[in-house]
Amino acid sequence: MxxxxxxxxxxxxxxxxxxxxxxNGGVFAGxxxxxxxxPGAGKTIFGNQICFNQAASGAHALYVxxxxxxxxxxxxxxxxxxxxxxxxIPDRLAFVGAMQVLEDEGLKGLLTLLRREVRAREARFLxxxxxxxxxxxxxxxxxxxxxxxxxxxxxxxxxxxMFLLTSAFNASQNFPPEHxxxxxxxxxxxxxxxxxxxxxxxxxxxxxxxxxxxxHSFRIDNxxxxxxxxxxxxxxxxxxxxxxxxxxxxxxxxxxxxxxxGGIDRHSVTVVIGPAGSGKTTLGLxxxxxx
Numbered sequence: 001m002x003x004x005x006x007x008x009x010x011x012x013x014x015x016x017x018x019x020x021x022x023x024n025g026g027v028f029a030g031x032x033x034x035x036x037x038x039p040g041a042g043k044t045i046f047g048n049q050i051c052f053n054q055a056a057s058g059a060h061a062l063y064v065x066x067x068x069x070x071x072x073x074x075x076x077x078x079x080x081x082x083x084x085x086x087x088x089i090p091d092r093l094a095f096v097g098a099m100q101v102l103e104d105e106g107l108k109g110l111l112t113l114l115r116r117e118v119r120a121r122e123a124r125f126l127x128x129x130x131x132x133x134x135x136x137x138x139x140x141x142x143x144x145x146x147x148x149x150x151x152x153x154x155x156x157x158x159x160x161x162m163f164l165l166t167s168a169f170n171a172s173q174n175f176p177p178e179h180x181x182x183x184x185x186x187x188x189x190x191x192x193x194x195x196x197x198x199x200x201x202x203x204x205x206x207x208x209x210x211x212x213x214x215x216h217s218f219r220i221d222n223x224x225x226x227x228x229x230x231x232x233x234x235x236x237x238x239x240x241x242x243x244x245x246x247x248x249x250x251x252x253x254x255x256x257x258x259x260x261x262g263g264i265d266r267h268s269v270t271v272v273i274g275p276a277g278s279g280k281t282t283l284g285l286x287x288x289x290x291x
Contacts, residue, residue: 015053018227037188066130131166252286
């Protein structure tokens with residue numbers, strides 16, 4: 001969907017510059033969202049930026065990793081970014097490693113761990129880094145769907161909004177089963193424009209409300225991710241409605257006036273477009289003559 005409409009009260013801002021404008025105010029509380037992209041696309045920064053933003057607002061957040069870099073190395077990398085605040089760790093932002101539980105107890109054990117940690121820490125935001133590992137661990141698509149379903153139930157009961165980070169899937173697999181079940185799907189990618197690489201973000205899906213469709217540029221700098229919504233998409237709806245006062249003015253052609261509902265609005269600007277010889281000048285002279 002395109003167009004910018006003010007979001008409802010159940011929207012939760014991500015705090016990422018530009019992204020909330022694309023999401024029409026933010027994500028929905030208690031929803032589950034997949035953030036997908038190849039290595040180096042910015043998924044880890046995305047997840048940490050959201051968690052630190054929530055912790056800065058006073059909420060509790062939880063960052064859970066599977067097969068990802070260890071927490072010390074990850075924190076060392078994001079420490080250089082402006083959103084990093086060591087004082088919120090671990091009271092308002094906790095990092096939990098869950099790979100061993102997934103290996104020993106499978107998807108059921110991972111669900112138990114997530115349920116326990118979310119409730120114990122009263123987390124309102126959860127980032128699960130490594131959905132591709134869960135995808136590989138699941139014995140079937142059905143088991144993976146059951147995992148997502150249980151996660152949705154948990155999110156709804158606790159009001160915890162969840163982001164699942166994953167690498168890009170094989171292009172031959174058009175619709176991974178979890179894509180059909182989650183509330184939203186965002187993709188981070190890098191495309192070559194000649195010799196220049198450009199980072200782009202696209203929201204493929206957002207249940208429950210409108211969003212700004214298509215590709216939007218973003219960059220990673222000292223602030224983390226900064227997204228730039230496309231201007232023609234952001235301002236597709238005018239901020240003020242056009243209005244005209246007084247009687248309509250004749251265009252100089254009775255037939256055209258009839259098609260226009262009585263003529264041209266007074267105090268308005270009308271553009272007449274057409275190829276050479278189509279009659280633009282003649283119509284202009286008719287308009288002046290009628291005046």
